[in-house]
Every structure is written in C-alpha cells, then in structure tokens.
Amino acid sequence: MTEADAFAKSTDEQARQTVEAAVRTQLSKALGGVRGTVESAVPTIAFTLSWLITHDLRLSVGLGVGSAVLLLVVRLAQRSTVQFVLNSLFGIGIAAFFALRTGKAEDAFLPGILYNAGYAAAMIFSIVVRWPVVGFIIGSVTGDPTAWRSNPAVVRLCSRLTWLLVLPCLLRVVVQYPLYLAGMVGWLGTAKIALGWPLQVASFGAMIWLLARGRTPLEQPAAPADGEPGARPAPGD
Template structure:
C-alpha cells in the first residue's frame, strides 16, 4: 500500500521542474555536446512540430488578408489544429502536444470572437511574452538566472554553477538573451496590437516565432557548451515537440 501511495504521489515542484527542463528545447542538447541541425530540429518538435507551429498562424494570415472576415480567420486555425490531433491519433503518435496547441488556438479564437476584434486573437501570446520577460527578469534580480537553473538540472549540479564565476556569467548572459527574445516580440507586436493591425501582427508573429526561437536555442547551446563542456548530463532528455 505504501509503495503504491509513493508511486501515485504528486511530484514535488523540484521534480516537476526537472522533468520540464529535460523536455524543454534547451534540454535537447546536453551541456558540452556539440549542437547539430538534427538536434535543433528535434528541439522544435521535428518536421511535424514545425508544421504544427506554423500552419495555424499561416491559415489566419492568408484568410484574414483576403477576406478581412474575423470568423473564418479564427476558425480555420482551430480546424487545422483538430486535424493535427486526428493525424496523431491515426498514426499513434503522442497527442498531448497537438492538444495543447488546440487549447491555445481555441482560447485565442474565443477571445477574438467574444470581443469582435481580430487583433485579440494574438492577446494570449502577448501575455505569455510579457510573463516570460517578467519571470526571467525576476530570476536575474534574485541571482538565480533561469537558464542556470535549467542547466543545473541537466548537469546534476543544481548549485555548483552559482559558485563558479565563469559559469554564472554564461548563464546570466544566456538568460538576458531570452529576455531580449521575448522583449523584442513585445516591442514589435504590442504597437501593432494597439493599432489594430491584425494582418501585420500575424505576419510578424510568424517571423518572430519559430525562426527566432530556433536561433536563440542555438546561441544558448553554444554559450552553455563553452562553460559546461567538461560536464555530462545526469540523464538524456526526451524529445518533446513544443511551440515557442
């Protein structure tokens, strides 16, 4: 009974964070490992993950550009997301990434339909970017840079990196880089949102989405490799398709 209770217990925060770190894009390359194009593709979910990340936004952009009609513009991405789930079920692939994508698209569509403003389709994304900037900045202020926490979990050295000036400097720079990524998205997208430029906002979001995320992953891997190159991870991360 006790063993069964231990197996079914709710994971602690540290355990949940460790699992998330190993599934994250950063976790797809071990600190010290040379990043490759294959590992980069794996980090963004492979070809399927790439398609699932881009196609819903592209569907909105194309339909809204030609029709300026809110309803089909937000329902088309929803239909595309449902197709992704069906395809994953038919091919017996992990379905949760597609379900998570569907939930995000559904929330965005519902908000836009409720307000009648096409630009509100992008409001959840703006909020996520703002929260990301806030979390990263707080981690920097309290001297626990978020990238350092993730790399610490991956290397099995949860605290040692803080005592090493070179490692701390690298993860601090890497964390600032991610602040820059989310900050750039906000700086470009927020004025378009406030101006009600839904079409331009859709275009910019595609440009600043997967391509910028992939580039930042590569920079982070190279930075971390320079400081943690002599260490090995405690466990190999499992690939996890995900949308930035």
C-alpha cells in the same frame, strides 16, 4: 542490453559531462524538431491568411482551431507525441476566445503579446536574483534542481543563455504591441509568424553557438586534500 540501449546510455552519459552538452540535449527536446516547430506556426498562418482573404472572424478562428485539431488527429493516428500539437491547440484556443469575445480580430494576438511580456519579465527577474531559468535545465539533468548554483561558472553561463531567451520575447512585444493598438491584423499576423519560430530557431542557434565554445563541468572539481598535488598551503605554512 541491446545496441540501442547502449547507445542511449552512452549519449546520456556524454550529456551529463558538461553544462553545454546537457543544455544542448534538453533544448533539442524542447524544440520538438522541425515538425514540432512547423506545427506551432500552422494555426496562426491559417487564421491570418483566412482573415486577410475573407475578413470573416468566425471562419478564420474555425480554420485556425481546425488546423490544430487536424494536426492532433494526425499525431494520434501515427501514435507519436502530441505535446507540441497540444501546445499549439491551447494557444489558438485562447486566441480564439479573446477574439470571439470582443469581435475584434486583433484581440486574437493579445494573449501572445501578454505571454511574451510576462515571460520576459519573469526571466529577467530570475537573472537579477541569480536563479536564471536555464539553470533548472541543468537541475533536470543532474537530478538536483539547485546544486548548479554552487558553481559560479554555471550560474554565469545560465544567465547568458537566459538572456538569449529573453531577447526574442522583448522583440515580439516591441514590434507587435504598437500593431495591436493600431488594429493592423495583417501586419500582426505577419509579425507573429516572422518573430515566432524563425526568431526562436535563431535564438536557439545563438545558444548552441555559445554552448559549442565552452566546456563547463556539471560538477565542481573536488578541492585537493592537504599533501596532494595542487593543494594550497595553509596560511602560515
């Protein structure tokens, strides 16, 4: 086994020791690092700036989609993961479809507003029924997608973490939907950028702070057998 393999194995074993470590590990993968975060914002920036300068919808859409394609080409040339660029390309593609279909620049932002509203509703529902979305991150680490629900401490932690994912989505809808109704494209683009990756990073930062405070075991400690230290006496003993 090489040193790199040994380090990877050691890191993986540490990530499995506590819920907090497991979630931190998975969140770092989900963010895609600084590069993945920036790549998700570039198409929106290109579209918004072009619209503010030219008020040419087709040109603005072309620059937004073109910037995403260019980022994809760079990723392919470097033979690095294209997951985050593809997500960005898909998003700007849907936005372009909506805007070009109606001829209104503000409609480019409607899919994002609807997505955040639906995402927030789904996550709140998962918390209410005590199947918080973040819990499935634990399942992806342990290999059992539902075992985490047997540990009340894990369920509570995952509910709190899921709320931290809900709040940015709700804030985006509350701020952007009135701007959409007013047709304020410039402010919509500004709000989308400001409430995009900066808010997401802040949300993940809050999650990491919460995770750093606790050490919730991934597995429930086994109940001590009768006669072992710590065993509770049976009723009537």
